Amino acid sequence: MPSPHLDGRLPSDFLNMEDRTPRSSFDFSQLRQQLDQLETPVTSTENRNIPFSECNVLFMVNGGSPLHRGFKNFAHQLLLNRRSPATPAVTRMIFWNETFNQYIVQEITVADGNLTLCVADVGSFRDFPRLLPIQREADLIIIFTTTRSSAALSQRSVLGLERFTSDELQTVPHIFVMVNESSNKPSPRVAFAAAHHFTNLEHVAVLYQSTSGRDSLGPCQIIHIDGCLQTLRPRGKFNGRSINALVEWRDLPELDLAAALQRLDLKCNPAVSTQTVTAPRSPAADIVTNRTRGRGRIPWELQASREPQVESDTAESRAANRVRRISQFLTSPTRDRTALSRLQLELRTEHRRNSRQFLDSPICGQPQSLRPQSSINNALPTTVLEEPASPTSESFRGECQLCCEEDSQLVFLLKQSADCPPICNSTIPWPFAVGALPENDIISAFMCCDNCSFYVLEQGNTPIRETATGALSLIPYISNVERWADDLCKGFGHYRNFSRQLLPLVFLAVVEETLGTKSWARLDGSEENEQRHNALLWTRNKILTQVHINGDGHEGFVGEWIKKIVTEPKRNTDSMVWQYPLLGFRLMLRLTEAPLETRAKVMWKRLLIEITRHMRGMLESKGFELVTRLVLAINEMLVGDEVEGDEWLIYMNTEGALPEEVMNVLRPLDEEMVWIRKHARYAMVMWLSWMPALSGLAGTTGEVVEALVEEKCGDVVVMVPEEVGEGWCVNL
DSSP: OOOOOOOOOOOOHHHHHTTTTOOOGOHHHHHHHHHHEEEEEEEEOTTTTTEESOOOEEEEEETTTTTTHHHHHHHHHHHTTTTTTTTTTTEEEEEEEETTTTTEEEEEETTTEEEEEEEEEEEEEEGGGGGHHHHOOOSEEEEEEEHHHHHHHTTTTTTHHHHHHHHOOSOOOEEEEEEESSSSOOOOOHHHHGGGGGGSSSEEEEEESSOSSSSSSOOOEEEEEEEGGGSSSSSBBBBGGOOTTTOOOSSOOEOOOHHHHHHEEEOOTTTTTTEEEEEOOOOHHHHHHHHHOOOOOOGGGGGTSSOOOOOOOOHHHHEEEEHHHHHHHHHHTTTHHHHHHHHHHHHHHHHHHHHHHHHHHHHHHHHHSSSOTTTTTTTTOOOOOOOOOTOOOOOOEEOOOHHHHHHHHEEEEEEEOOOOOOBBBSSOGGGOOTTTGGGGOOOOEEEEHHHHHHHHHHHTTTTTSSEEEEEOOOSSSTTTTHHHHHHHHHHHTBBOOGGGGHHHHHHHHHHHHHHHHHHGOOOOSSSSHHHHHHHHHHHHHHHHHHEEEEEEEEEEEEHHHHHHHSOSSSSGGGGGGSSSSSHHHHHHHHOOSSSSHHHHHHHHHHHHHHHHHHHHHHHHHHOHHHHHHHHHHHHHHHHHSSOOTTTTHHHHHHHHSOHHHHHHHHTHHHHOOOHHHHHHHHHHHHHHHHHHGGGGOOSSSHHHHHHHHHOOOOOOHOOOGGGOOOOGTTTT
């Protein structure tokens, strides 16, 4: 029987039995014989059925989901309701967090109607295989995760399907409870697809939490049930493979998991061939039993000599409660500043205490050669308690708006857009062009530290009452690629089918849009806005200098790549710079580190392409004569003195030759617009004079532009418009 005492120390009165052998030479084999005399072995076979109240259940929880607290409360209530004398004294719950690349093992002991929680181990995903013994010994494993994570996790080391066969877990019954984090509920077919890998297990139940709750699990709907878990459902087996596109959620059976578990009978785990019913004995005897049998203990001996931290529910949620109360103060119009300052001081103290506990934990207390190594520069794995040591040396640091800790590693809290976005099933062909879309307004104005962000995501709302979907830690991209991708996947959850490599480009567009449009990101003299502004600039710089990309005949880091595709297009008018939507073109031109004249000439050519596209549409809809009269009237005004030098583009826009939407998008490029107004007036007159000839040309707009330039020998007009003077227009 596992003992809640993991420090391996025996009380002195126990050691004084018989010959009072000194502690240093104590013979465990003799004590083992004495303990065996106190035990009445009851041999059980694999065919013996055990009820849920007596089974060894293992809970595995996706701690990255803000809804995991409801499942944790559900699990605690299940354990409190088990009343059998044969109920295991200790139940284990494994929390894993993809964002922090970490798992935590918690041991739960039930005594006199109370729960005692003990943090037994902390480790990185790379060390997850060392938990295999407690997984193999479980009679039942219940896993809580998100719909979005299920498909990805089925391919990874945490819940990878290959582990169930290679690690002898295929016979252990598994219940997968999926919950949807976003406001858009997937179809039953999509939910089944997210977990279809797990339905190949012999004993499995896949459930979907239809009503999300933060206090308990809530009702579930059955997606798939097979094997011995059929008894969960009165009508037995349910095959999820029969779910097709016509099946709706209301067509699926519902299940109250708490009630269903009470009628569950399981086969005894073959990994545990003998169970014993023992007479009452001291905790020290349990320790000896664990050491001599190797049973009931987490199988890493390096921590046996360390006393773990034991926490109660109150202690575990202390920091979370303070975050909640501080959030309430911050949104209150009549806040008590003294009470707020006290809470922030207590929260800072709590963070430091947690950091010290982590540094004193077995994962940090082991010799360097025995510590689990992170995949990033051999640093300690990122934890929910403290930022990693090495990868954050160049992180963005500042004052947390929640706990007011100075020089803390900061994060961008990611929020759900006010306009609930639809699920996008297509890829993102133009990532630079989607930054201004309402559904991509995902950066919260509230910034906090990495420690506080964990609790903010747990409560599900930012302190300024936005729905929190994730947090992007402001740590260098180049050494934290997967963490960036995981964080951005949570923020851009409305893009279902996308390339993870494109998400930094989408976020770059969002950052640029935020810098240009949000009042809280502008430098107005306040320290808060200055910090937000600098954080956005830091993020932009990291994406430009550390994200590698290739395409359109060029490759390199984003900043270098943008400059090449803008200034050195390799495919004439089919190049990306001429095909990109205008919003994305404007962003690329703004980020291009090239001389003003070079940028202005790129914009000039794009302006000619847009005018040509517009004129082709007018020729088709209004006819040749109207377009010819329009061109002649505009050219007469541009060559004459009626239009002032800098106003000719505005005049063209007013007369309908330059589309309003084009003008609105390009107007913010002030320097380039000034250069074009100053140097390209007569080049525009020449180009407009060629527009009636469009009626005889076919193909795409790019092909038409190339044909027109070749026919009219118009390279000078397009490439060096400043050389086209008034004398060119005499014979028009």
